[in-house]
Amino acid sequence: MHEMSLMGGVFEVIEQTLTQHEVKRVLIVKLKVGELTNAEPDALEMAFEAYSKDTKCEGAELIVERVPVYGRCRNCQYEFSVKTMLFLCPNCRNTDIEVIQGEELLLESLEVE
Amino acid sequence: MGSGRREIEVMANLLSSNDIQAEVNRAHFRKNNCLAINVIGSPGAGKTTLLEKSLPLLKDELHVGVIEGDIFTSKDADRISVHQIPVIQINTGGGCHLDSKMVSKVLPQYDWKALNLMIIENVGNLVCPADFDLGEAFKVIVLSIVEGDDKPSKYPVIFRNAKAVVLNKMDLEKLTDVNMETMKQDIRAINPGIAIFEVSCRNGSGLKEWTSWLTQEVKAYQRIN
Numbered sequence: 001m002h003e004m005s006l007m008g009g010v011f012e013v014i015e016q017t018l019t020q021h022e023v024k025r026v027l028i029v030k031l032k033v034g035e036l037t038n039a040e041p042d043a044l045e046m047a048f049e050a051y052s053k054d055t056k057c058e059g060a061e062l063i064v065e066r067v068p069v070y071g072r073c074r075n076c077q078y079e080f081s082v083k084t085m086l087f088l089c090p091n092c093r094n095t096d097i098e099v100i101q102g103e104e105l106l107l108e109s110l111e112v113e
Numbered sequence: 114m115g116s117g118r119r120e121i122e123v124m125a126n127l128l129s130s131n132d133i134q135a136e137v138n139r140a141h142f143r144k145n146n147c148l149a150i151n152v153i154g155s156p157g158a159g160k161t162t163l164l165e166k167s168l169p170l171l172k173d174e175l176h177v178g179v180i181e182g183d184i185f186t187s188k189d190a191d192r193i194s195v196h197q198i199p200v201i202q203i204n205t206g207g208g209c210h211l212d213s214k215m216v217s218k219v220l221p222q223y224d225w226k227a228l229n230l231m232i233i234e235n236v237g238n239l240v241c242p243a244d245f246d247l248g249e250a251f252k253v254i255v256l257s258i259v260e261g262d263d264k265p266s267k268y269p270v271i272f273r274n275a276k277a278v279v280l281n282k283m284d285l286e287k288l289t290d291v292n293m294e295t296m297k298q299d300i301r302a303i304n305p306g307i308a309i310f311e312v313s314c315r316n317g318s319g320l321k322e323w324t325s326w327l328t329q330e331v332k333a334y335q336r337i338n
Contacts, residue, residue: 002210002241009127017123027118031127038240038270085269086302095305099273105127105244113118 006039006105007047011055013107018056021112026057028111034067036102041066069102131245134213138220138248145225147178148334149233150327151247153271154255156237159281161189162314163255163323164232168196170324171230175331178223180233182211189234199223210241213248230331239264243271250334251276258282259289262296269303277308279323284313 010031018026029048033039041064048062069082073089074096080089087097126132142149154160164179171177179200181190190202201219203211216233223231233249235242239256252275256264259282265272272278278300286293297309308326312319 002244005208005210005212006127006244009130012130013123013125013127017121021121036270036273038243085266085273087273087305088302095301107123107125107127109123110121111118112121
């Protein structure tokens with residue numbers, strides 16, 4: 001359940017952001033979560049509800065966008081979707097693959113009024 | 114201003130406060146010429162036992178310190194302190210992983226001039242610790258083979274992010290249906306460069322290979338540093 005700690009990070013950023021904007025309440029919180037992280041959307045949802053109580057986020061909708069894993073071959077530079085965590089270039093069979101997408105843990109945006 | 118429905122772009126990393134402190138820790142280890150490793154594995158994989166068995170082999174050449182992470186109790190730290198090396202217990206009080214701030218709080222308690230290897234044993238958990246950088250040079254996984262050959266493919270994030278994996282309890286291989294080739298193939302599919310050690314902490318097999326590798330890693334770190 002490290003989603004509680006991650007959500008602590010979300011609320012740190014939200015608080016900072018809200019000090020710079022005049023906001024009555026937050027309606028939607030959008031996260032981007034890479035598939036190469038261990039953050040689980042249902043657990044994030046539970047943590048969000050716990051943290052948002054008695055804040056401007058109470059009752060807001062949490063949208064978690066899962067980001068699929070993409071790799072780039074360090075040999076032939078081919079970019080491909082990494083399925084079933086097999087880090088193998090389909091073009092040249094090289095196994096030295098740089099992850100270019102899928103490790104995100106981001107607060108993307110807030111919809112507010 | 115301030116009225117009406119609108120969207121505020123943020124694009125902030127949720128782990129930024131952990132990551133910033135992790136970099137401070139990393140700089141601290143570098144300044145003190147001390148290789149720090151983050152040891153991760155399930156409860157019962159044999160993390161503490163691996164340390165207990167490795168310390169006598171490491172102590173000739175290296176000066177080792179240990180940080181023990183646990184949810185409750187100082188049982189692991191008590192086991193390590195028998196070896197007359199500096200050890201500090203961090204209790205997370207229910208938390209499922211160490212974070213960089215917990216580690217930073219105990220760093221002032223060590224005599225850094227006297228250390229060149231800091232082993233941080235994380236809370237028993239193959240999931241959560243993977244996302245939290247502590248400032249270590251690299252991660253080491255301890256996986257006992259009795260956990261099953263499907264575990265690397267089920268927990269790819271941690272296997273992707275580690276430099277070495279110690280496959281422990283090799284003495285039990287004949288008593289289980291584990292397929293070692295499948296296990297190693299899956300590990301290499303996720304992370305082709307990972308160093309794999311087959312070890313039995315119980316009968317001592319493979320320990321020398323693991324501790325020699327770790328000793329070389331400390332020397333390499335100090336050369337680059």
